[in-house]
Amino acid sequence: MPAEYRHIMDPFVSLAAAATRTTHLLVGTGVCLIAERDPITLAKQVASLDHLSGGRVLFGIGGGWNREEMENHGTDFRLRWKILRERIEAMKKIWMEDEATYHGDFVNFEAIWSWPKPVQKPHPPIIVGGSGPRTLQRVVRYGDEWMPSFPDWNAIGDKIRELNDMAAAANRCPISVSLFDPPSEPAQLEQYRKWGVSRVVFRVPAAGPEVVCPKLDELAELSREFG
Numbered sequence: 001m002p003a004e005y006r007h008i009m010d011p012f013v014s015l016a017a018a019a020t021r022t023t024h025l026l027v028g029t030g031v032c033l034i035a036e037r038d039p040i041t042l043a044k045q046v047a048s049l050d051h052l053s054g055g056r057v058l059f060g061i062g063g064g065w066n067r068e069e070m071e072n073h074g075t076d077f078r079l080r081w082k083i084l085r086e087r088i089e090a091m092k093k094i095w096m097e098d099e100a101t102y103h104g105d106f107v108n109f110e111a112i113w114s115w116p117k118p119v120q121k122p123h124p125p126i127i128v129g130g131s132g133p134r135t136l137q138r139v140v141r142y143g144d145e146w147m148p149s150f151p152d153w154n155a156i157g158d159k160i161r162e163l164n165d166m167a168a169a170a171n172r173c174p175i176s177v178s179l180f181d182p183p184s185e186p187a188q189l190e191q192y193r194k195w196g197v198s199r200v201v202f203r204v205p206a207a208g209p210e211v212v213c214p215k216l217d218e219l220a221e222l223s224r225e226f227g
Contacts, residue, residue, distance in 0.1 A: 012045045019053035028058030030147070030180060030201065031129040035064060035080040036073040039087035039107055040114065043094040047118045055119030060147060061088065062129040081138070082106065088126060088142050095123040127178060136163045145176040145198075153182055157195035164196070184219075189226055 015027045027049070034042070050057040063084055064070055067077040075083060083106045090102040094114045101110050118124055128135065128143035131151050136159070139146040146163060148156065156179070164174045178199040179192060189200065202219050205211055 012049055015049055015057075016052055019049065019056065024056075026056050026058055027053055028060055028127070030060040030127075031062030032060060033064040033070075034061050034084045034087045035075045036070060037087075039090045040094065040109065040112065042087075043091040044114055046091070046124060047095060047114070047116050050118040050120055050124050051116040053119075055124075057118070057120065057124040058127055059124045060127040060129055061143075062149070079106070081134075085138070085142060092123060092142075125176075129180075136166055139163060139175060140166050140170050140172060143175070145178055147178045147180055149180070151179075153179075153188070156192065156197065160196045184222060186222070186225065189222070193226065 011029060011032070015029075018025065019027050032042075046057060046059055061084065063080045070077050070080060086102075086104040086107045090100075090104070090107045090109070093100040093102050094112070095118050099111050099113060101112075102108065125144040126142065127145040127147050128139045129147045129149050130138070131148045135148075136146070140163070148159065151159070156177075160177055163177070167173065167175050174196070176198040177196060178201060179197055180201050181203040182188070182192065182200055184202060192200065202222075204215055204219075
């Protein structure tokens with residue numbers, strides 16, 4: 001993709017374009033900054049993408065780190081995680097209920113209708129990104145999966161055990177874990193699988209086909225080995 005387009009295309013437009021040209025590829029955000037978006041509009045965008053793709057959406061979310069950017073969107077950086085939680089809770093109601101109502105400190109609406117509903121039930125998986133001190137609590141409270149950010153790769157096994165101990169205490173099943181751009185050595189990937197990692201997402205360089213295509217071939221080989 002030309003450099004002048006990389007930072008101006010709306011991600012949901014890009015994902016919709018990818019969904020219309022593929023049949024099995026999962027499409028997702030990594031991560032969507034919920035505190036910078038309107039929850040009613042975003043709920044419709046995610047549901048529409050899931051409808052268009054036939055239920056192939058992975059909804060990765062995060063709190064964000066850029067204070068100035070967040071303030072430009074009218075969000076108090078100190079409150080971003082509380083705002084994120086309420087917006088996710090409200091979006092779940094929009095996806096799951098024909099007539100949704102939500103009342104919180106930051107999100108309030110009464111008896112709204114929104115279609116289409118997501119194909120995936122009850123909704124696309126919510127993958128909570130982050131590795132902060134309260135991230136695992138947030139995953140257990142309102143997430144379906146966890147995607148660590150900038151982790152100590154060798155400590156992932158211990159964190160997964162901690163996460164699932166917390167899930168069990170909350171009467172939840174073991175929670176899936178996705179890794180973003182981990183080391184791609186086969187022995188290391190096998191160790192991640194033993195620790196309970198269910199998905200890995202590798203970075204593809206923003207470059208021309210002479211660089212991207214060989215990288216995709218390399219990753220396809222890894223996928224065949226570990227799929």
